[in-house]
Amino acid sequence: MRHCSVQVRGLLTRDELDRYNALMEVGSYLESQDQYDLAYTIQQEVDILILPAIERLKDKGRARDRATAEYLETLRKQEQDEENDNE
DSSP, X not given: XXXXXXXXXXXXXXXXXXXXXXXXXXXXXXXXXXXXXXXXHHHXXXXXXXXXXXXXXXXXXXXXXXXXXXXXXXXXXXXXXHXXXXX
């Protein structure tokens, strides 16, 4: 079974995390019993379960990018203002 990243796991809701852990446990058991066809189905369920957390992670990244762009724009305006004051 493939685990999702720590960042994604950190953004799972409590219910999602409980379900994720249960599915991983079942999938690991199936793999230990050489039931890879069934473990594959469980892995697909895990992949679907984590999609909302992946979107939340993307949203956080976009918000961080916007904040960085705003900060850089502020610095650029300050430099322009300083140049205009020196002239």
